[in-house]
Amino acid sequence: xxxxxxxxxxxxxxxxxxxxxxxxxxxxxxxxxxxxxxxxxxxxxxxxxxxxxxxxxxxxxxxxxxxxxxxxxxxxxxxxxxxxxxxxxxxxxxxxxxxx
Numbered sequence: 001x002x003x004x005x006x007x008x009x010x011x012x013x014x015x016x017x018x019x020x021x022x023x024x025x026x027x028x029x030x031x032x033x034x035x036x037x038x039x040x041x042x043x044x045x046x047x048x049x050x051x052x053x054x055x056x057x058x059x060x061x062x063x064x065x066x067x068x069x070x071x072x073x074x075x076x077x078x079x080x081x082x083x084x085x086x087x088x089x090x091x092x093x094x095x096x097x098x099x100x
Contacts, residue, residue: 001031005100007066008076009036018069022058030060037061072098 001007005021014036023032037059045052067076073096081089091100 001063001066001068006069006071007031007033008069009033009061009066010076011065012037012061021066023060024063025060028060029063031063031066032058032060033066034058068100070096070098070100072096 019033070093079091
């Protein structure tokens with residue numbers, strides 16, 4: 001999975017919600033998805049945040065709990081790598097065969 005891909009959550013409290021990947025951590029196999037697994041933190045006033053208060057943001061979730069959505073058919077799918085003639089390998093939807 002890459003940054004900018006649209007995914008659907010398969011497990012957890014945000015099951016069946018969709019969002020765009022904001023950050024990928026391949027070393028720990030985690031992804032941060034827009035609007036998924038939100039957490040709150042109380043922040044003291046500082047120069048960058050003079051008001052302080054409660055800030056919320058997205059927490060990373062395990063990459064195995066999300067599945068890529070094909071932009072062509074709009075369904076959650078796995079991908080296949082296809083090697084073109086002299087080109088880099090491209091990701092292809094296993095259900096409809098379109099390039100992602």
